[in-house]
Amino acid sequence: MLDIVCKKVDEVVPPGNVQELSRFFEGSFFDFPLRNDVRLKKRVAVYTLLRLRLQALFSQNDSLDALRLTYPRSGVLCIDVRGKSEKVWVNVSYSGDYVMTGISSVPIGVDVQKVRRVPDALVEALSSSQEASFAYGFSLRERTQFFSLKESFAKAVQLGITWPGHYAVYSKEFIVDSSIEGVVSRPVQLEDEDHVASVSMVPETALSKLERRA
Amino acid sequence: MIDQEKIALLEDMMDLDEGDLSPETELAELEEWDSMSKLSLVVMAKKQFGKELEVKDVRAFETIADICNAL
Numbered sequence: 001m002l003d004i005v006c007k008k009v010d011e012v013v014p015p016g017n018v019q020e021l022s023r024f025f026e027g028s029f030f031d032f033p034l035r036n037d038v039r040l041k042k043r044v045a046v047y048t049l050l051r052l053r054l055q056a057l058f059s060q061n062d063s064l065d066a067l068r069l070t071y072p073r074s075g076v077l078c079i080d081v082r083g084k085s086e087k088v089w090v091n092v093s094y095s096g097d098y099v100m101t102g103i104s105s106v107p108i109g110v111d112v113q114k115v116r117r118v119p120d121a122l123v124e125a126l127s128s129s130q131e132a133s134f135a136y137g138f139s140l141r142e143r144t145q146f147f148s149l150k151e152s153f154a155k156a157v158q159l160g161i162t163w164p165g166h167y168a169v170y171s172k173e174f175i176v177d178s179s180i181e182g183v184v185s186r187p188v189q190l191e192d193e194d195h196v197a198s199v200s201m202v203p204e205t206a207l208s209k210l211e212r213r214a
Numbered sequence: 215m216i217d218q219e220k221i222a223l224l225e226d227m228m229d230l231d232e233g234d235l236s237p238e239t240e241l242a243e244l245e246e247w248d249s250m251s252k253l254s255l256v257v258m259a260k261k262q263f264g265k266e267l268e269v270k271d272v273r274a275f276e277t278i279a280d281i282c283n284a285l
Contacts, residue, residue: 037242095248116229118250125257147250 109155
């Protein structure tokens with residue numbers, strides 16, 4: 001199973017509905033408080049989108065009470081579907097005008113970024129030796145995509161974003177090290193020049209191999 | 215390095231204009247205080263200030279002044 005959706009915040013949460021939607025989450029199966037700061041609207045939008053996608057995938061006839069949010073490992077969000085043996089992994093991201101959700105049967109990381117300047121020091125810190133040979137030459141958009149891919153991969157494996165050797169991007173096509181079977185990491189195409197998005201999926205069998213190489 | 219120089223570095227790091235930040239600026243009210251900025255801060259702290267910031271340190275920052283004090 002794989003469900004990746006990236007939408008504009010305003011398409012998910014119409015203007016004026018933020019506080020009302022925020023209250024909707026209180027006591028629901030997203031049982032954690034949404035911090036009320038400048039990013040509240042995006043948080044409300046991304047969890048609204050996640051709820052809608054889960055509803056579309058799992059709850060045609062059932063209430064969402066059948067879905068339980070769990071954290072199997074630190075920082076990893078996962079939904080147990082009661083009555084079914086499958087484990088469902090979810091991940092969310094928001095930046096600029098967009099929110100993004102990913103739902104998958106393997107650990108998944110999604111990331112959307114508003115295109116912005118990525119400091120040289122950060123490019124250097126994120127690059128493997130192979131990547132360093134070309135990463136400095138990236139355009140503004142390519143640098144942001146580079147960061148976004150790293151971020152989505154880090155979210156999928158939850159081992160931190162800077163671990164050279166684990167994640168080799170061999171070319172501008174951003175092809176991830178394929179020496180570990182099942183690992184997928186790629187850009188998600190958006191019809192918007194100001195934003196980029198990425199998705200990574202790392203099966204649990206691959207996670208153990210990655211951890212051994214850490 | 216004085217705080218104003220640190221603030222200028224933070225403005226550059228977050229792709230903001232000069233004067234956008236002050237010591238009182240609350241990070242919770244700053245759209246640009248995102249994952250990229252947090253990671254950039256960790257890298258900058260180590261590279262330019264020789265300081266090792268951990269995730270819990272970064273999460274505890276509430277204002278620009280908190281960051282300046284840690285650098």
